[in-house]
Amino acid sequence: MRIATPGNTAELIRKHGFSVRKKYGQNFLVDASMLEKIVDSAQIGADDTVLEIGPGLGGMTQLLAERAGHVLAVEIDSALIPILGETLAEYPNVDLVNEDILKFDLKAYAREHGTERFKVVANLPYYITTPILMQLLEGDAPIESITVMVQKEVADRMQVGPGTKDYGALSLAVQYRAKPVVVAVVPPECFLPRPGVDSSVIRLEVYDKPPVEVRRPDHMFRLIRASFNQRRKTLANALSGDPSLGLTRERVQQALEEMGLSAMVRGETLGLQEFARLSDAL
Numbered sequence: 001m002r003i004a005t006p007g008n009t010a011e012l013i014r015k016h017g018f019s020v021r022k023k024y025g026q027n028f029l030v031d032a033s034m035l036e037k038i039v040d041s042a043q044i045g046a047d048d049t050v051l052e053i054g055p056g057l058g059g060m061t062q063l064l065a066e067r068a069g070h071v072l073a074v075e076i077d078s079a080l081i082p083i084l085g086e087t088l089a090e091y092p093n094v095d096l097v098n099e100d101i102l103k104f105d106l107k108a109y110a111r112e113h114g115t116e117r118f119k120v121v122a123n124l125p126y127y128i129t130t131p132i133l134m135q136l137l138e139g140d141a142p143i144e145s146i147t148v149m150v151q152k153e154v155a156d157r158m159q160v161g162p163g164t165k166d167y168g169a170l171s172l173a174v175q176y177r178a179k180p181v182v183v184a185v186v187p188p189e190c191f192l193p194r195p196g197v198d199s200s201v202i203r204l205e206v207y208d209k210p211p212v213e214v215r216r217p218d219h220m221f222r223l224i225r226a227s228f229n230q231r232r233k234t235l236a237n238a239l240s241g242d243p244s245l246g247l248t249r250e251r252v253q254q255a256l257e258e259m260g261l262s263a264m265v266r267g268e269t270l271g272l273q274e275f276a277r278l279s280d281a282l
């Protein structure tokens, strides 16, 4: 039985006496045509392995399993596991793991299962959207594309550049690794229970080669995070104020001046190319 309709979802919840957990960001997608649109945009074929984060009741998982060769579904809420056992009973190509995605070792899983590349598809839990995306984008797990439902304002943040209030570490992490394309804007009525905000489906096509060269991407991202953690401070103060970086204010100011920038700039005015050059210089 297809789960992603308002009637079937409500009936499943009632039958299992399941209480929806707000703390896990549980808003189940119950609009079958929106679901179809999301899965279509993820461009999944029989050779693909899909990582679904938070399968919930299994509505999206069913559709993914019909199209993909293999689906790895990682769900934190153990109360959902018996329900998923029922809704996914007819899909032997789903590997269901009861774990926190932020603690899950995707690289080790890929090694053990001989997975070359994952396509990530998810209706993400909104309370941890940014950490999940940062982990996927900054880690070196083999990911081909990421198609996810997020809060509309988070999707907006992924696409902006310097000089806008939404610009931040997430914008830079996304733009270093992928090209973001908004697939759909999704109203609250498509979910049960309904969230208080509009949502967007965004597709990130991961580049084979990043658009800028940097010797140590991990170092660049540490600089980026430190500068946006204290975004009201000058870059020199923000970076020298993070002891893990081991930088003095003078050192940062000198590097900025050598790049032709003011020693008083804030991180939020620098683009990806400038963070890459600064990282190499430091």
Ligand code: SAM
Residues within 6 Å of the ligand: 024, 025, 026, 027, 028, 029, 030, 053, 054, 055, 056, 057, 058, 059, 060, 074, 075, 076, 077, 080, 099, 100, 101, 102, 122, 123, 124, 125, 126, 128
């Ligand atoms: N995929 C389902 C759907 O579209 O109807 C459910 C989406 S719901 C917005 C988010 C799901 O992520 C929930 O099932 C929730 O329990 C799960 N979740 C929340 N935090 C998680 C975490 N840290 N790791 C794995 N799953 C998580």
